[in-house]
Amino acid sequence: MSTRHPWRINREAAEQLLDGAAGPGAHPDQLARVLAAAAAPGRERELAGEAMAVAAFEAHHLVPVASPRREQMIKSPLAKLLTAKVVAASVAAFATGGVALAAGTGVLGGTGSAHVGTGAGQSASAGPQASASTPGALATLGPARLCGTLASRAASDAGASASSQAGLEQALASPALTQVLSGSEFSSLIATVHVSTAVPDYCALLLGLPKLPQPGDVTQLPISVLAEILPQLPVSTLSEVLTTLPAAELSQVLAGLSASGLSQVLAGLPAAALSEVLTTLPAAALSQVLTTLPASALSEVLTTLPATALSQVLTALPGSALSEVLTTLPATALSEVLTTLPATALSQVLTTLPATALSQVLTALPTSALSEVLTTLPAAALSQVLTTLPASGLSQVLTTLPASVVSRVLAELPSSVLSKILAELPSSVLAELPGSLLSHLPVG
Amino acid sequence: MDRRVEAAVPAPDTGPPGPPGWPGAADLAGPPDLAASLARAQRGDPDAFRALYRDTQPRLLRYLHALVGDDAEDIASEAWLQVARDLHAFHGDYDGFRGWAATIARHRALDHLRRRSRRPPPIPVPAEDLAGLAAADDTAARALDAVATRAAIALIATLPPDQAEAVLLRAVVGLDAATAAQVLGKRPGAVRTAAHRGLRTLARHLDHAGHRALRAIPSPGPQMPRNAARRDATEGVTGARDSTLKDMR
Numbered sequence: 001m002s003t004r005h006p007w008r009i010n011r012e013a014a015e016q017l018l019d020g021a022a023g024p025g026a027h028p029d030q031l032a033r034v035l036a037a038a039a040a041p042g043r044e045r046e047l048a049g050e051a052m053a054v055a056a057f058e059a060h061h062l063v064p065v066a067s068p069r070r071e072q073m074i075k076s077p078l079a080k081l082l083t084a085k086v087v088a089a090s091v092a093a094f095a096t097g098g099v100a101l102a103a104g105t106g107v108l109g110g111t112g113s114a115h116v117g118t119g120a121g122q123s124a125s126a127g128p129q130a131s132a133s134t135p136g137a138l139a140t141l142g143p144a145r146l147c148g149t150l151a152s153r154a155a156s157d158a159g160a161s162a163s164s165q166a167g168l169e170q171a172l173a174s175p176a177l178t179q180v181l182s183g184s185e186f187s188s189l190i191a192t193v194h195v196s197t198a199v200p201d202y203c204a205l206l207l208g209l210p211k212l213p214q215p216g217d218v219t220q221l222p223i224s225v226l227a228e229i230l231p232q233l234p235v236s237t238l239s240e241v242l243t244t245l246p247a248a249e250l251s252q253v254l255a256g257l258s259a260s261g262l263s264q265v266l267a268g269l270p271a272a273a274l275s276e277v278l279t280t281l282p283a284a285a286l287s288q289v290l291t292t293l294p295a296s297a298l299s300e301v302l303t304t305l306p307a308t309a310l311s312q313v314l315t316a317l318p319g320s321a322l323s324e325v326l327t328t329l330p331a332t333a334l335s336e337v338l339t340t341l342p343a344t345a346l347s348q349v350l351t352t353l354p355a356t357a358l359s360q361v362l363t364a365l366p367t368s369a370l371s372e373v374l375t376t377l378p379a380a381a382l383s384q385v386l387t388t389l390p391a392s393g394l395s396q397v398l399t400t401l402p403a404s405v406v407s408r409v410l411a412e413l414p415s416s417v418l419s420k421i422l423a424e425l426p427s428s429v430l431a432e433l434p435g436s437l438l439s440h441l442p443v444g
Numbered sequence: 445m446d447r448r449v450e451a452a453v454p455a456p457d458t459g460p461p462g463p464p465g466w467p468g469a470a471d472l473a474g475p476p477d478l479a480a481s482l483a484r485a486q487r488g489d490p491d492a493f494r495a496l497y498r499d500t501q502p503r504l505l506r507y508l509h510a511l512v513g514d515d516a517e518d519i520a521s522e523a524w525l526q527v528a529r530d531l532h533a534f535h536g537d538y539d540g541f542r543g544w545a546a547t548i549a550r551h552r553a554l555d556h557l558r559r560r561s562r563r564p565p566p567i568p569v570p571a572e573d574l575a576g577l578a579a580a581d582d583t584a585a586r587a588l589d590a591v592a593t594r595a596a597i598a599l600i601a602t603l604p605p606d607q608a609e610a611v612l613l614r615a616v617v618g619l620d621a622a623t624a625a626q627v628l629g630k631r632p633g634a635v636r637t638a639a640h641r642g643l644r645t646l647a648r649h650l651d652h653a654g655h656r657a658l659r660a661i662p663s664p665g666p667q668m669p670r671n672a673a674r675r676d677a678t679e680g681v682t683g684a685r686d687s688t689l690k691d692m693r
Contacts (some may be wrong), residue, residue: 009647014640018614020667030650031643035615037596039667042502049521050497057485057493057528210518234518270514303591336591 045267052232146189147203153180165209172200173213195220205229210236215244223249227256231264238265239273243280250277251285262289263297274301275309286313287321291328298325299333310337311345315352322349323357327364334361335369339376346373347381351388358385359393363400370397371405382409383417394421395429406433479538486532493531497524500542503617503668504549506593510601510608511553519556523549543623546613550627600646607642610635618668 009017009031017035150172152162157176161167171177180186181196193202198220200213206229212218218226218241230238230253242265245253257265266274266289278286278301290313293301302325305313314322314337326334326349338361341349350358350373362370362385374397377385386394386409398406410418410433422430478499484492501520508516526548534544597616600608606628613624613635621639625632 009640009643011640014643017643018611018639019620020615020618031647034596034599034646034650036667037592038506038600038612039616039618040593041668042498043593046502046505047498049501049517049524050494052521053497053501053524053528054490054494056525057531058490060529060532234521235514236518268517300591 048264048268143189143192143202144206146186147206150177150180150186150189150199151203151207168207169204169209169211169213172204172209193221193225205233205237205241208234208237210234212237212240212244215240218244219246219249223252223256226253227261230257231261235268235270239269242269243273243276247280247282247285251281254281254289255285259292259294262292263294266293267297267300269304271304271306271309274304275306278305278313279309283316283318287317290317291321291324295328295330299329302329303333303336307340307342311341314341315345315348317352319352319354319357322352323354326353326361327357331364331366335365338365339369339372343376343378347377350377351381351384355388355390355393359389362389363393363396367400367402371401374401374409375405379412379414383413386413386421387417391424391426395425398425399429399432403433482538482541486534488532493528496541499668500545503542504545506597506616507546507609507612508549508553509597510612511550512556515556519552520549522552526552539618539620539623542617543619543627546617546619546627550609599649600642602649603642603645606638607645610639611642611646614639616668 017032020035020039151168152171154160154174154177155162155167155171157180158171158174160170160174162171177200178196181190181199186199189199189202190196193199197214197217201215201218202221202225204212205218226241226249230241233241242250254262254265266277269277278289281289290298290301302310302313314325317325326337329337338346338349350361353361362373365373374382374385386397389397401409410421413421422433425433478495481492481495485496501524504523505516505520508519512519523545527545534541536544597612600611602608603611609628610624613619613627614621617624619627621632621636624639625635628635
């Protein structure tokens with residue numbers, strides 16, 4: 001079975017690999033591992049769109065009867081947002097048939113009136129004439145559906161297409177919007193966001209449009225409104241919003257999120273946006289954000305950051321927050337983080353940690369990462385790190401490392417430091433050290 | 445909307461029962477019978493639809509990631525809106541459903557790429573991402589797994605597009621060769637050749653990348669269940685699937 005070149009795979013083996021039927025020891029083993037990792041079970045993060053997909057399904061499949069459970073659900077902020085997504089999708093799907101919208105609005109009307117749904121439908125499809133639907137009915141709609149109505153009316157006034165996301169985006173950015181927005185039925189929208197110029201971006205977010213019509217104006221949105229919307233946004237919009245916000249607003253918005261909301265927001269960002277967001281935050285906000293994240297999200301965030309941003313982030317943290325962050329990370333993520341840091345940042349990070357945290361961090365590292373970390377440190381930082389470690393931590397570190405690495409590490413140290421360190425060690429540990437070092441032992 | 449898939453979907457297998465549930469679905473009481481879920485979802489049961497989503501979405505997302513990079517989640521959402529809308533009109537078995545969903549997702553992705561009129565910048569080769577990781581460690585296996593999956597998909601995405609798609613549709617989406625061929629609009633033989641070539645290229649890359657990077661990828665752990673027809677497909681050439689295998693000759 002085994003051949004000289006591991007990439008010579010016969011047809012039968014290839015089919016087994018493709019079907020996931022290759023067991024342990026399959027040939028070639030490396031390839032089997034990669035394919036198994038690619039087909040690993042789904043994770044929570046990958047299911048982030050579940051609620052939205054199910055809401056869309058319900059909109060299309062349930063009979064249009066408002067059950068009590070449904071009315072209750074529709075009041076939650078999440079449900080309002082989901083409604084928005086479905087409305088946006090339905091408005092956008094208009095080109096392919098009005099049935100979708102009718103089905104959607106019938107169910108999602110909540111307070112349950114066929115004619116409310118019809119009103120929105122007509123305005124989306126038939127333009128100015130139909131937009132004379134009763135303000136009374138519109139006033140009872142949630143913000144998302146108001147936005148849908150607003151956008152489709154502005155679209156017909158501006159000659160844009162209400163059947164595509166691009167058309168809705170264009171409508172929200174058009175001068176026609178001001179006129180439409182002045183209608184009394186939209187006053188609750190303005191009241192929610194405090195100022196009419198913030199409405200276009202607010203509506204774009206609620207409707208799930210991929211781009212903001214007036215990105216600068218997103219900063220006018222009240223923090224509470226933003227904090228409610230952010231965890232539901234698609235990644236591209238989320239990146240745009242977060243990287244547009246100035247430091248102060250960004251801090252406040254992120255501070256307004258729950259631990260799970262924060263995980264959802266940050267763990268979904270691509271590396272570039274994540275770097276920009278985290279390096280924009282002032283130290284206090286950064287500490288709060290990183291210490292709020294649960295271990296899994298923290299690992300994902302820190303291992304996503306490229307080396308420069310990672311250095312900037314970790315060296316900005318005060319000692320206490322840094323301790324909490326590094327001791328929260330599981331060993332593999334910790335290894336990746338510490339071995340990613342360049343020498344200067346690594347020095348700063350490790351010499352900032354208080355003794356107990358330092359001990360905890362270094363003893364948590366697997367041997368290979370520990371070796372890499374200690375041999376990367378310049379002599380001065382290494383001296384400080386090793387003399388800061390309590391005796392127990394120091395013993396554990398030195399007995400974990402292979403002898404060759406111990407020699408290399410200790411040889412870096414000035415002899416005064418070396419003597420001090422060796423004096424700390426119990427004789428059992430000393431016995432395991434290379435003999436050449438023992439000449440540095442203080443006499444007696 | 446593309447319905448070519450349904451026509452070619454092989455008749456439901458009478459052999460092995462529905463695939464077992466994947467371990468991530470801890471809140472599901474037992475292994476969901478996805479074929480039954482499909483039938484119930486088509487009658488309008490939202491919980492059954494949820495089960496379909498949980499099984500299919502991670503597969504689609506990873507496939508899309510190779511096609512459109514960071515926009516994968518948005519494209520997947522669009523695809524699910526269409527699946528949600530048209531599910532009642534779908535005809536076919538569960539493997540056919542996955543193929544149908546993959547076709548929708550693929551068309552959305554291609555539209556998206558046409559709009560952007562270029563392929564995404566290649567995702568960096570994961571070996572560098574992984575270089576700092578030590579061997580799998582039980583306490584941190586979960587965090588590592590996520591990194592490993594991302595890295596594995598990124599590695600497959602470095603293949604030429606036809607090979608990458610063939611490998612992903614087979615090994616990640618869980619389609620058999622015939623259904624994958626329908627999704628790609630090619631002959632099954634061509635898809636099989638592309639997939640085999642892809643595997644050989646991957647094996648060669650992995651061999652050159654050396655062992656260090658690989659240690660980050662743990663030994664094979666749990667995997668998503670494949671299509672119900674998997675056993676037939678792997679036992680190959682004889683047996684119950686003559687109707688589909690005929691096409692490959």
